[in-house]
Amino acid sequence: MSHALFVNLTEPTAESFPATSVSKYLIELIGKDVCAFRRNTQVSYRLVERARIIATGINNLIKRVDSEDDWDAYDKYTQAIEPLEDSLIPLTDIVEKERDQYLVTGKLESVDFCSAFIEAWATQRSDIRKRLEILRTKKEFATLLGDSLTATDEDIKDAYQHDDMNFLQELVRVVGTYTPRTHGIRPRAHNIILDVVKQIKSVQSQLIISYDKAQDASIVLSIQSAMVIYSAMELIKNTKLDAEWLAHARSEAIWKAAQSLLVDLNAHLAKGTPQLVDVQTKYDEFLRLLRGSMAVDLPANFVQLMKHTGRIGRSYHAQALYIVTLCRELVKHFEKATNKTAQNLEPLKSTIDETIKALEAARQKDVALTKFDLESFDASVTSVAFNTARDEIKDCFDKYGMSNEWSTHSAELEKAIAKDKARMKQVNDGLVKAIVAVPQEAARISVGVKVLKEGKTLHTLNYGLRSETRLSAIQWAASKETYPDKTSGKSILANSHFEKDGKTLSMDLDLKSVVSAGAKCELSLVIDSSRSVGSPASSVSSGSPTSSTSSISSSSSGSS
Template structure:
C-alpha cells in the first residue's frame, strides 16, 4: 500500500471543495493560517487546539457558501444569508485575532518543564499552565456557544461532551508524561532511595492505578478537577525525584533520598489514588497533602538565587529598545538596581519570603521592554499614539517598583518616582529634535538605485571598484587610504588623473568621466 501524504497544517487550513474564495474573508483565511502555523508547534493541548482551528476553518467555509448563495439570489426579499455571513465575519475575526496573540506566545512556550521549575517557582508555573489552559478553552467555547452568530451560520459539530473529551485527553497526555517520567528506572534506581525504596515502589504501583483509573473515566465530566490536580501532584513528585537525583550536597542528598521525603510523597499519591477510586478524600484534602509535601522540599532546597535571572537580563534587553523609549528603559534599570542592591545589603527574612514576588516584578519589567522593542520596526515609525501606549507601560511598572520601595522602606520615593517622568520627557524631547529630520531619514536611500560605474585604477595603486555614478574621486581616495598603513601616507600627496595625464579634482564625480556607462580608467599619481 502506498504511503498517504499528510500535512497537519494543510488539514487544519484547507478549504472544502464547496467553499469558493471571496475577498471579504481574506483576513479570516490569513488568521487561520497564522494560528495553524503556531498550533503545529504547541507542546501541550494538541487536541483542543486542533479542534479550535478546524472549527474556525469550517465556519469560514460556511461563510463563503453563504456569500455564494447571496450571489445567486434574483430577488430582494431574502436577506437571511446576507445577515448571517456579515454578522459572522466580525465575530470570527475577533476570536481569531485574540487567539493569534495567544498562540504566538504559547507556540514558543515549554510549560511545566522540569528543566526550569524549582520548589520556589512551581506554584507560579502551575498557575500559568492553568491560565493558558483556560484561555485556550475559552477561545474554543466562543466558537461553539449555542446562542452566537457563529453557531447560527455553522451549527456546532462537536457537542460539549466531545469538547470535554478532547480537553481531558490533553490533560491526560500531560499526566502520562509525568507518570512515565517517574516510573522510568533511570529516575528510581534503588541507590537513590536506599532509605525509602519501599515507599518509591509503592508510589510506582499507585501511579499505574491512577493512570488506569483516569483513562477509564476520560469521558466523565466529573474527572476534570481530579485530572488537573493529578498533573500538579505528579509534577511535584517528579520534581522531588529530580532533586534527589541532582543534589550534590551530602546532607541534603541524604534527606532527599530518605523516608522523610518519600513517605510524604507516598501519602500524597495514595490520597490521590483513594480520591479517584471513590474513597473519602476531597480535592481540598489533596491540596493540603500537596502543600505539606512542597513545604518539606522547600525546607531542604537552598534559598532561591537572588537576584533572579530576569533582573540580570534587564540590562541586556536595554539594547533591544529603540531610541524613543531608551531613557525610560535606563530609568527602569536604575530603579531596579537600587532595589536589588538594597535587598542584597539587608539580612531581613521578608526578602527571602518575597523572592517570587520580586522576580515577578522583574519579569513584568522584561515584558515592558519587549513591548517597547516590538512597538517600532524603525525609529522613523515613531508616532504619538505608540509613544502614549509604551509610556503608559513604563509608568505602570514604575508604580509597581514604587510599591516595593515603600514596602522595603527605601527612602525618598517621591523624588525617585519622578525619574521615570523625566526620562519620558527626555525621550520625547529627543524625538522632537529628530522630527525635523524624519522625512529625510524615512526616504529610501536612492544611492543603490543610481547607475553603477566600474572604475579601474593604476599607478601608485592597482584596484577596481564598482560605484555609483555620483561617487566623488575623494571617496575613492579615502577608500584607498584606509586599506593599509602605506596607503594612508598617500593622503596629501596623491591625486587622480585621466589617461591623458590631466589632473582631476577630488570633487569630480565618476559619472562625468564615463561614456555611456562604460568603464572609467584612472591613474593614481603624485607630484606637482
C-alpha cells in the same frame, strides 16, 4: 510539523473574500503553532477546525449575497466577522506559550520554576477549552452555521479525555523509569519512591475508570500531582543545585509526603473521600516541603515601617515612601519558601533597622509649613541616615541575588529625592505666601435658616459663615443636611429659593450683600409646594419644626 495536518486544519474549503482575510491569517498563524503541540492536541485541532469552518461559512454567505441578493445571509455573515476575529486574536498568545511545552519545564533550576510551569499547564489547558466553547456556542456562529457542522458534546468530551489521559500516560511512563539509586536518593527512601511510582500508576487507572464522572478539578490535580513528582525527580538529577537543598530533596521526609499525597488522591478518585480540598492541602504541603520551607519569622520591626511615613515632613516624603517600597520587595523575596532561611534573615533585619533609623530621623514634630533649607539638605543628619539605609538596602539586594534590579531602583530613588527637592523649592518660591490664616469665629456671620414648605417650618438650621459665602452654598448645605437622599436633595436644589423680609434673593448673592457686618442674618429657604419633593431626613410631627445647630460651618466656609 505535518504539512498535511496544517493544510487540513487551515485551508479554506470555499473561495475567500477580503472581509475574512484577517481571520484567514489568524487561523493559519494559530494552526502553525497547534500542529507543533505535544499536549492539548485534540482540543486544539478541533478549535482551529471550528474557526476554519466558521470562516468558510462566512465566505459562502458572501458568495450567496453576490448571486442571490439575500439580506438574511448578509445579516448572518456581517454579524460573525468581528466576533471571529475577537475570538482568534487572544489565541495567538495562548498557542505561542503552549507550542514548545511538554512534561517538565526547561528551566530545571528551582521548585518555583517547576510550580509555575505546572500552574501554566492548567491555565493554558483551561484557556484553550474556553476558546473552543466560544467558537461552538457563540450566538453569531451558531446562527451562521446551524447544527449540521457543530461538533457533538460527545466528540468534545472524547477530545478532553484523549488529551488528559495521553498526557498523564506519558508522565506515568517517564516516572516509571526513575532509578533512585542512580541519583543519590537515601536508602530508606528507595522503597517509598517505588511505592510512589506504583501509586501514580494507580491514579492513572482510577482516572481511566472514572474520567466521565470525575470533577474537572480532580482531573487537573491528578495530572498536576504526577507533574510535580516528575519535576522533583528531574530536579534531583541537577547536581548544580544547592547541595543543602539536594540533600533535603533526597530525604525520606520528602517522598513520604509524596506517597501520602498519592494515597489520598487515589482514595478521592475511587470513593470521593477525602474531599478534593483535603487532597489539595496535601499537594500544597508537598510543594512547601520540596521547597525546603523553614520556620523563620520576619523581623519583628518590619511592621514599624508603615507607622513612620505619615509623620515625616515633605522634605523626605517621596524618598521615605520609596525606601519602604524597597524593603517590602526584599521581604516579598525573603518570604518565598526557598529563601526563608536564617542566612537570609540577617541582611533583611539589618536593612530594616537602618531604614527605621532614617525614618525616625525624618519625623517632623512641628507640622507647620516653613521655609526649607535646600542648601544644607544633602549634608543634613537626616540625609546621611537615608544614605546609610540606601547602602544597606543595596547590600541586601546583592546578597539576595537581585543586583540586576538595583540600577532601576537606584534611578527611581534619585527621582524620589528630586521630587522632594522640587516640592520644597515650590513651597519656598510661592506656596508659603499663599497661606491665609483661618478667620476667627468673631469674624463670621451668624446665619439662621428656616426651611419652609406651604408656610410650615420643617427645619431650623444655624451656621457660622464667612461673609463671602454665597447663598447657593448655603442652599446646598441645607439640602444635604435635611434631605440626604440624593433624589430628594437634587429636587430641593432645583425647586427652592431664599427669602428675606418677604423678598426673594438671588442664589448668586454673598452674605455681605445681604446683611451688615456683625449683624445676624435670618433667611427662609422656601420649597416650591407645586413640585413633589421627598420626605425630609427628620420626621415632622404635628407641624412642629426640627431645629439643629449645624456642625458644617467649616465646610461652608471652605465653599466660599
